[in-house]
Amino acid sequence: xxxxxxxxxxxxxxxxxxxxxxxxxxxxxxxxxxxxxxxxxxxxxxxxxxxxxxxxxxxxxxxxxxxxxxxxxxxxxxxxxxxxxxxxxxxxxxxxxxxxxxxxxxxxxxxxxxxxxxxxxxxxxxxxxxxxxxxxxxxxxxxxxxxxxxxxxxxxxxxxxxxxxxxxxxxxxxxxxxxxxxxxxxxxxxxxxxxxxxxxxxxxxxxxxxxxxxxxxxxxxxxxxxxxxxxxxxxxxxxxxxxxxxxxxxxxxxxxxxxxxxxxxxxxxxxxxxxxxxxxxxxxxxxxxxxxxxxxxxxxxxxxxxxxxxxxxxxxxxxxxxxxxxxxxxxxxxxxxxxxxxxxxxxxxxxxx
Amino acid sequence: xxxxxxxxxxxxxxxxxxxxxxxxxxxxxxxxxxxxxxxxxxxxxxxxxxxxxxxxxxxxxxxxxxxxxxxxxxxxxxxxxxxxxxxxxxxxxxxxxxxxxxxxxxxxxxxxxxxxxxxxxxxxxxxxxxxxxxxxxxxxxxxxxxxxxxxxxxxxxxxxxxxxxxxxxxxxxxxxxxxxxxxxxxxxxxxxxxxxxxxxxxxxxxxxxxxxxxxxxxxxxxxxxxxxxxxxxxxxxxxxxxxxxxxxxxxxxxxxxxxxxxxxxxxxxxxxxxxxxxxxxxxxxxxxxxxxxxxxxxxxxxxxxxxxxxxxxxxxxxxxxxxxxxxxxxxxxxxxxxxxxxxxxxxxxxxxx
Numbered sequence: 241x242x243x244x245x246x247x248x249x250x251x252x253x254x255x256x257x258x259x260x261x262x263x264x265x266x267x268x269x270x271x272x273x274x275x276x277x278x279x280x281x282x283x284x285x286x287x288x289x290x291x292x293x294x295x296x297x298x299x300x301x302x303x304x305x306x307x308x309x310x311x312x313x314x315x316x317x318x319x320x321x322x323x324x325x326x327x328x329x330x331x332x333x334x335x336x337x338x339x340x341x342x343x344x345x346x347x348x349x350x351x352x353x354x355x356x357x358x359x360x361x362x363x364x365x366x367x368x369x370x371x372x373x374x375x376x377x378x379x380x381x382x383x384x385x386x387x388x389x390x391x392x393x394x395x396x397x398x399x400x401x402x403x404x405x406x407x408x409x410x411x412x413x414x415x416x417x418x419x420x421x422x423x424x425x426x427x428x429x430x431x432x433x434x435x436x437x438x439x440x441x442x443x444x445x446x447x448x449x450x451x452x453x454x455x456x457x458x459x460x461x462x463x464x465x466x467x468x469x470x471x472x473x474x475x476x477x478x479x480x481x482x483x484x485x486x487x488x489x490x491x492x493x494x495x496x497x498x499x500x501x502x503x504x505x506x507x508x509x510x511x512x513x514x515x516x517x518x519x520x521x522x523x524x525x526x527x528x529x530x531x532x533x534x535x536x537x538x539x540x541x542x543x544x545x546x547x548x549x550x551x552x553x554x555x556x557x558x559x560x561x562x563x564x565x566x567x568x569x570x571x572x573x574x575x576x577x578x579x580x581x582x583x584x585x586x587x588x589x590x591x592x593x
Numbered sequence: 594x595x596x597x598x599x600x601x602x603x604x605x606x607x608x609x610x611x612x613x614x615x616x617x618x619x620x621x622x623x624x625x626x627x628x629x630x631x632x633x634x635x636x637x638x639x640x641x642x643x644x645x646x647x648x649x650x651x652x653x654x655x656x657x658x659x660x661x662x663x664x665x666x667x668x669x670x671x672x673x674x675x676x677x678x679x680x681x682x683x684x685x686x687x688x689x690x691x692x693x694x695x696x697x698x699x700x701x702x703x704x705x706x707x708x709x710x711x712x713x714x715x716x717x718x719x720x721x722x723x724x725x726x727x728x729x730x731x732x733x734x735x736x737x738x739x740x741x742x743x744x745x746x747x748x749x750x751x752x753x754x755x756x757x758x759x760x761x762x763x764x765x766x767x768x769x770x771x772x773x774x775x776x777x778x779x780x781x782x783x784x785x786x787x788x789x790x791x792x793x794x795x796x797x798x799x800x801x802x803x804x805x806x807x808x809x810x811x812x813x814x815x816x817x818x819x820x821x822x823x824x825x826x827x828x829x830x831x832x833x834x835x836x837x838x839x840x841x842x843x844x845x846x847x848x849x850x851x852x853x854x855x856x857x858x859x860x861x862x863x864x865x866x867x868x869x870x871x872x873x874x875x876x877x878x879x880x881x882x883x884x885x886x887x888x889x890x891x892x893x894x895x896x897x898x899x900x901x902x903x904x905x906x907x908x909x910x911x912x913x914x915x916x917x918x919x920x921x922x923x924x925x926x927x928x929x930x931x932x933x934x935x936x937x938x939x940x941x942x943x944x945x946x
Contacts, residue, residue, distance in 0.1 A: 254727070256726075297925065297929065331925075332686070333685070333705065333923035333926075334705045334921075335921070338801060338921035338934050338936075339801075339926070339931070339934055342801035345800060347604065347605030347799060347800050348798070348800070349704070349717065350706050350713070350921070351702070352681065360703070364717070368724075371720060371721075371724025371726070373720055373724070391925075445677055445700040446701065447701070448701055449695070568687075568691035570684065573650070576648055576650065581691050
């Protein structure tokens with residue numbers, strides 16, 4: 241294919257020759273997330289985690305639609321201006337995305353990547369826009385601590401004791417608008433404040449990894465190999481070294497998985513040092529009783545929207561790699577004694593002025 | 594974007610200027626499916642539906658990997674030749690696709706669209722290839738009657754009586770290879786037998802529809818509006834009329850949903866007549882006790898691979914539209930009294946010599 245817009249840069253690695261632009265984003269965060277270090281950077285705060293709904297599942301859906309509505313408002317767009325919605329969540333049959341998309345009305349491509357959903361939806365949005373098939377796509381995800389706990393572990397009303405290696409599913413939602421760079425020039429599409437233009441220049445689709453770990457209360461350890469594989473393949477595919485990035489943001493390895501990832505990368509003589517940070521560690525303070533750190537589809541999405549993208553926008557950094565990770569088991573596969581397969585997808589964002 | 598390869602032909606509609614080629618496919622079918630009208634057209638037959646595994650979930654996974662392995666063999670490819678795998682299934686957290694992708698090793702984009710997965714994965718594969726970001730992608734899905742029944746309804750061991758409007762989840766799997774037309778020319782990529790070249794020329798992403806129906810034993814009625822919306826939008830986006838298609842293959846409306854779709858289209862003065870056929874009706878004989886017809890992620894995929902694509906290949910027809918439909922509820926949303934949101938994605942395939 242001669243007039244290709246996306247270079248062939250290796251298996252599973254997508255390099256966008258005419259990079260789509262990440263123009264706007266919106267975050268909605270729960271109470272505990274707001275009490276963390278990023279608290280004042282969220283666009284909207286939800287103190288009542290039932291959101292006036294009769295179930296946690298309906299509350300989660302409201303977080304999702306809230307983030308998309310806020311994004312459209314920030315971007316000065318209507319839902320009818322957006323061609324595709326790439327979305328998913330943690331609940332069985334991704335009912336949060338499905339029911340929310342019914343109310344939002346944008347054509348839906350439902351995805352499932354557990355806590356890697358943020359980067360999976362972002363890379364598909366970028367692929368769609370870069371290919372010229374759509375002008376504008378939204379990537380969105382949500383998670384809710386109380387709906388996830390009762391689906392994956394126990395209803396919190398049971399008071400089952402948590403293990404120190406367990407991670408805390410974040411309550412929140414985030415949505416990201418990816419646009420054709422030509423579209424962005426139009427007067428009706430203002431950037432979110434002044435600052436740099438954020439381009440999605442490449443991405444790497446994850447391969448499923450499984451080191452035989454079986455403990456859903458220690459997902460950080462299970463996910464570290466997936467993050468390592470994707471980071472190494474992204475470096476190979478893009479021809480970059482870790483020094484080219486000011487931030488490599490994983491999500492959500494937590495305090496157990498993060499040092500394991502450092503070890504796995506060191507075995508390949510890759511030493512990202514302080515530029516390697518984890519959304520599961522960044523989202524909460526040490527004293528917030530979240531055990532090994534945050535998790536959930538919203539975790540990396542919230543840290544991306546509240547911390548990483550604003551720093552790129554303000555020119556405080558120029559290139560980052562989002563590496564959201566996901567545990568791909570189900571409660572049933574755990575009960576059946578299966579190990580936990582994991583995945584990580586990478587999205588590279590650069591700031592240009 | 595000037596050098597665009599995919600025309601902007603309306604919201605959610607994707608027109609591929611340099612259409613990807615659907616070069617090979619493989620189907621694996623269960624015992625009951627083999628006893629139906631398409632029985633002798635499946636590539637592989639599985640008579641023991643446990644497949645020697647200790648759970649139905651593991652058997653379903655084996656159906657999936659069996660279809661992908663067979664496809665690679667038919668296409669003369671190795672897994673390492675394929676850039677991306679777009680896959681999903683009906684089980685919670687799409688564990689069939691996730692665990693199978695671990696064993697197959699191709700980078701995975703996990704999707705969820707319930708019984709619409711076949712067309713969702715196919716359109717994403719086409720979008721990826723048409724964009725030039727990958728040379729070769731596989732779209733695959735599977736379902737298993739016994740794993741689906743116990744997740745969505747009751748374990749069949751309970752002997753709960755089935756309702757006449759209920760549909761029968763098909764046991765089987767299918768995989769489709771979508772390639773860059775330039776790649777296909779290479780001598781190592783033989784077409785599946787002689788015959789026409791099959792091109793994916795356009796697709797339409799579904800919008801979630803919900804007419805307030807709540808009965809998971811009558812999903813055909815709930816899905817008919819989604820099929821109607823997508824067919825009408827595809828006709829509008831592509832500028833074609835129903836007469837341009839020799840086959841509009843929905844899946845899986847069954848005997849209840851199929852006439853409802855005809856009514857909904859007639860209200861818009863669209864009369865596809867005998868060219869409108871449903872995979873849920875085609876897969877089984879009338880006397881096979883499947884109530885209102887077949888369903889499941891494998892249903893439309895099996896009919897596509899065993900009947901529709903071979904007819905295109907042999908020149909018996911020249912243009913078809915696959916419109917796989919999905920019910921996007923979960924057992925929990927049903928228990929919580931929610932209605933059933935539904936979706937349909939369309940993929941247009943044409944045969945050229």
